[in-house]
Amino acid sequence: MSIDNQVFIQNVIIGLTVGGYLALIALGYTMVYGIIELINFAHGDLFAFGFFISLTIFAEINPEIPLHGSDLYFTLPAVALLTMLLTGSLNLAIDQIAYKPLRKAPRLAPLLTAVGISFMLEAIYAIWKGPIQIPYPRYFPKEDYMENEHVISFFSKLGMDITEWRIVSFTTKDLFLFGVTIPLVALLTLFIDRTRIGKAMRASAQDREAAMMMGINVNRIIASTFFVGGALAGVAGMVWGLYINSGRFTMGFEAGLMAFTSAVLGGIGNIRGAVLGAFIIGMIKAMSDSYIGSEWTRVVIFGILILMLVFRPSGILGSTQSIEKL
Amino acid sequence: MRDILAQPRSILSGRLRWVLIAIFVVIAPFAMKELELLTNFGLITQVNRALIFVALAQGLNIVVGLAGLLDLGYAAFFAIGAYTFGLLTWPSHDIEMSFFLAIWICALVAAVFGIIIGAPTLRLRGDYLAIVTLAFGEIIPALVRNLGDFTLTFRGRVLIEDYNLTNGSQGLTPLGRPNFTFLENLFGLDKGALNVGVNPTFWYFAIVITSMIVLFSAIRLNNSRLGRAWKAIREDETAADFMGVDPIRTKLAAFAIGASFSGLAGAVYASMLGAIFPELFKFQVSIFLLIIVVLSGRGSIWGVLIGGIIIATFDGVFLAQVLPDIFNGEVLPEYDVQSLRWVFFGIGLIVIMIFRPQGLFPPKSIETKIVPPVAESLEGVQNS
Amino acid sequence: MSVILEAKGVSKAFGRLVAVDTLDYTIEDNSINSIIGPNGAGKTTFFNVVTGYYKPTTGKVVFNQRNISGSRPNQLTRIGIARTFQTIRLFNNLTARENVLIGMHHRLKSGVFGDIFRPPAVRREEAKAHEEAGQLLDYVGLKGYEEHAAKSLPYGHQRRLEIARALATQPQLLLLDEPTAGMNPNETQDMILFIRKLRDERNLSILLIEHDMKVVMTISDKVTVLDYGKKISEGQPAEVQKDERVIEAYLGRRALEMLKK
Structure with a gap:
């Protein structure tokens, strides 16, 4: 296979991994927007919280690096669960303290409050961990499957010699990332579609007042939305740490912007749209980084966002029909 | 009880108030100069910077406060103003236009950009507009950073090669400063005798004049045909449309005028600093300006003026200089105090939003109590 | 008297819901016209088509010999169409x-x-x-x-x-969307006189949606009844009041049969 094609395949893999963690963050954005129409600017910073808190938990446990045996199969999921619990709770607390009193205020009020929370969180991270690039130990074992003899022999039976694919790598970390993100996204979708709370969430998103009249405790639904959204962002932050092995206090802003763009691209308020949008943005980022230059990626992504909003403001999966009542 | 905060103008009345304000404005830089002996930072320079932000906030107030549009990328127009000034006066570009001409061109260019970005997007409502403006605010600094070494190829042909428009992240420096050759000739002074350089007192007055131009325009517009149309759009866009107000045109005017204020202030700022970098115009600047407008009182021109002076000075002088000065890197390392800045604003925002969502100095409240009606029924109907 | 507004075969559909169905309608100069009909009959939708808020799906609206279908509300305001709203929008x-x-x-x-x-x-x-x-x-x-x-x-x-x-x-044409909604009898009486005064003193044509039959029957020069987006009856108040189709639309077929007995 030619070098160009190998580069392309590698870019697809990168795009999918980026899309994976963006999807987890984008889901929180889109769920919160769906229910209370708030662009939750602080959401990206919960992703950063997941990164920092999981780092702290790992440091407390101090497992052998890289993780193996029971640490890999027991400690790692336990840390992930704890991270989700803590990040979810933080998001819940933020909602109760800062956004809840503003439910009936003009739109600008909660939006700016969210921005205020975001800046506060970042300032707190900077004080807590220092305003520098923080290394995240390489807890997760890294092995390139492309060099694994079983994989090589499997592909050679198909008539492909993957030892020549020098550029392409697919590691245990990639597998881990997909292994966490894809099931979580699927679970959440099922949760929203099938469970009672999920149905109540959809009902509240459609029409909050009507849902309230039907006996749905909307406040509880909003609270659970914040919790679930926060938990997903938290685990995304931990996955990022294990995958990229470094981060800093502003990482949430950057990731948040991209995830938010994904949510808008897919049709904000739409769960499947957020996932689709995340993978599209992931791909665009990977391709733009590689073929145009990473310094242009921001321009490309935001340019696409603007064009999308101008020509199809409802997003890819959002409905185009909206009847405005007079 | 009368709400003193809501009516900052009622504290003093009449001509005396204006005379006192004028005296204060004129004396202030000299008083600050004395104060500078006690501090080890350039107080006037910090105040100048704060005042630039007040002028910018006036422009944003037109967009957000009067027309009710959510703009999260207003710093983009600030950047456009500053960089237009940079392109027109940076020696390497061989234009070196006069300050007094360039600043108006900067205001115009920013207004044109306001129309370019506004025309396709202003039919979007609320949050969508906020997102577009946010994206625009992110794109402009990124473009500025990337256009320092720019190569454009089209189908294998190189159209532009290694062109340096903005000097990338190194920024543009030096930039043009006002010169008074005309006055020097008039009074037979040496060439360069009236060069202002970085003289903070000169810049103080330059910025006060700029702010006054902006303030005057804002006040006049507020009580005019266009200002009424902005407020109508803010209150109910659909109803305004039915009453003959073209929403797109009206919003475009708000965007363009808000941008032109920003462009003018950006140009003056660039000239004062003598050097500009893409970092000066990031998202935080847009948010800081929004904080000024919202905390002061959306739609209130005097409120934004007073609130802006308080907040921007608090930020630029107290948080950025006095506090680190006091701690002097001992109690807390310096970066902690710097990053505490956003903790302050975060808490401030939340508290104000919860307890006084209309801001500290909201627009002068109009008479809300019901006077005994003069005509109880539809007058004249009964008689006819 | 000349016609100032003419709707020719106007329809407005939202997806599969046809709110206004091939409606022909004319308004004469200096007249008071009422549109009545059960809830959801398409009255307000028709208002929104005439004032430019909706573009008709089919058909066209002509105002003073000018095709105005597809014009924006503010453009129509400029050429002489004004309105009020069902729920006050000041x-x-x-x-x-x-x-x-x-x-x-x-x-x-x-x-x-x-x-x-x-x-x-x-x-x-x-x-x-x-x-x-x-x-x-x-x-x-x-x-x-x-x-x-x-x-x-x-x-x-x-x-x-x-x-x-x-x-x-x-305006030349003023559209009033339920002008007496929420008013007491005295206020309603004032409003009736006032609407007449508008027509006579200001030389206006008035189109109104009204639920209060007393108002409609007192002031209208012409009454039009809509049901499911279609015109089912039109004429002077007295004529419309007697129309069986109207009674049926409002009260249902069984009521009509009972009345006949």
Whole structure:
């Protein structure tokens, strides 16, 4: 296979991994927007919280690096669960303290409050961990499957010699990332579609007042939305740490912007749209980084966002029909 | 009880108030100069910077406060103003236009950009507009950073090669400063005798004049045909449309005028600093300006003026200089105090939003109590 | 009398729901016309088509020999169509006078630089507009309320302010969406007289949606009944009142049969 094609395949893999963690963050954005129409600017910073808190938990446990045996199969999921619990709770607390009193205020009020929370969180991270690039130990074992003899022999039976694919790598970390993100996204979708709370969430998103009249405790639904959204962002932050092995206090802003763009691209308020949008943005980022230059990626992504909003403001999966009542 | 905060103008009345304000404005830089002996930072320079932000906030107030549009990328127009000034006066570009001409061109260019970005997007409502403006605010600094070494190829042909428009992240420096050759000739002074350089007192007055131009325009517009149309759009866009107000045109005017204020202030700022970098115009600047407008009182021109002076000075002088000065890197390392800045604003925002969502100095409240009606029924109907 | 507005085969569909179905409708100069019908009959949708909020799915609307289908509301306001709303939509934080001044917006000429520098022509224009706004407020019975915030006015006054604002656009055709909704009998009586006065003194054509049959039958020159977006009856009040289809639409077939017995 030619070098160009190998580069392309590698870019697809990168795009999918980026899309994976963006999807987890984008889901929180889109769920919160769906229910209370708030662009939750602080959401990206919960992703950063997941990164920092999981780092702290790992440091407390101090497992052998890289993780193996029971640490890999027991400690790692336990840390992930704890991270989700803590990040979810933080998001819940933020909602109760800062956004809840503003439910009936003009739109600008909660939006700016969210921005205020975001800046506060970042300032707190900077004080807590220092305003520098923080290394995240390489807890997760890294092995390139492309060099694994079983994989090589499997592909050679198909008539492909993957030892020549020098550029392409697919590691245990990639597998881990997909292994966490894809099931979580699927679970959440099922949760929203099938469970009672999920149905109540959809009902509240459609029409909050009507849902309230039907006996749905909307406040509880909003609270659970914040919790679930926060938990997903938290685990995304931990996955990022294990995958990229470094981060800093502003990482949430950057990731948040991209995830938010994904949510808008897919049709904000739409769960499947957020996932689709995340993978599209992931791909665009990977391709733009590689073929145009990473310094242009921001321009490309935001340019696409603007064009999308101008020509199809409802997003890819959002409905185009909206009847405005007079 | 009368709400003193809501009516900052009622504290003093009449001509005396204006005379006192004028005296204060004129004396202030000299008083600050004395104060500078006690501090080890350039107080006037910090105040100048704060005042630039007040002028910018006036422009944003037109967009957000009067027309009710959510703009999260207003710093983009600030950047456009500053960089237009940079392109027109940076020696390497061989234009070196006069300050007094360039600043108006900067205001115009920013207004044109306001129309370019506004025309396709202003039919979007609320949050969508906020997102577009946010994206625009992110794109402009990124473009500025990337256009320092720019190569454009089209189908294998190189159209532009290694062109340096903005000097990338190194920024543009030096930039043009006002010169008074005309006055020097008039009074037979040496060439360069009236060069202002970085003289903070000169810049103080330059910025006060700029702010006054902006303030005057804002006040006049507020009580005019266009200002009424902005407020109508803010209150109910659909109803305004039915009453003959073209929403797109009206919003475009708000965007363009808000941008032109920003462009003018950006140009003056660039000239004062003598050097500009893409970092000066990031998202935080847009948010800081929004904080000024919202905390002061959306739609209130005097409120934004007073609130802006308080907040921007608090930020630029107290948080950025006095506090680190006091701690002097001992109690807390310096970066902690710097990053505490956003903790302050975060808490401030939340508290104000919860307890006084209309801001500290909201627009002068109009008479809300019901006077005994003069005509109880539809007058004249009964008689006819 | 000449026709000032003519709707030819106008339909408006939302997806598969046809709110207005191939409706032909004319309004004559200087007349009061009512549209009645059960809830969801398409009355307000038709209003929104006539005032430019919706573009008709099929058919066209002609106003003073001009095809106006697809024009924006503000363009139609400029050529003489004004309206009020079913639920009051004033500019709440503006004063009564400012609300009326917005109605004059399209007639004032001042531009950005005129607004900033205020040359004598602009000053004169503004002074005249303020005075005219005061006269209009007086005309609808809101003298003394000029500087009150719209939101602080009592309900009935808000309805009058909405009319004053609409009159400020100098319309030829005024559409009133349930002008007497929420009013007591005395206020309703005032409104009936006032609507007549508008037609006679201001030479207006009026199209109104109204649920109060007493109002409709008292003031209308022509009554049109819609049901499921279709016109089922039209004529002078007395004629329409007797129309079996109307009774059926309102009360159902069984009621009609009972009445016949």
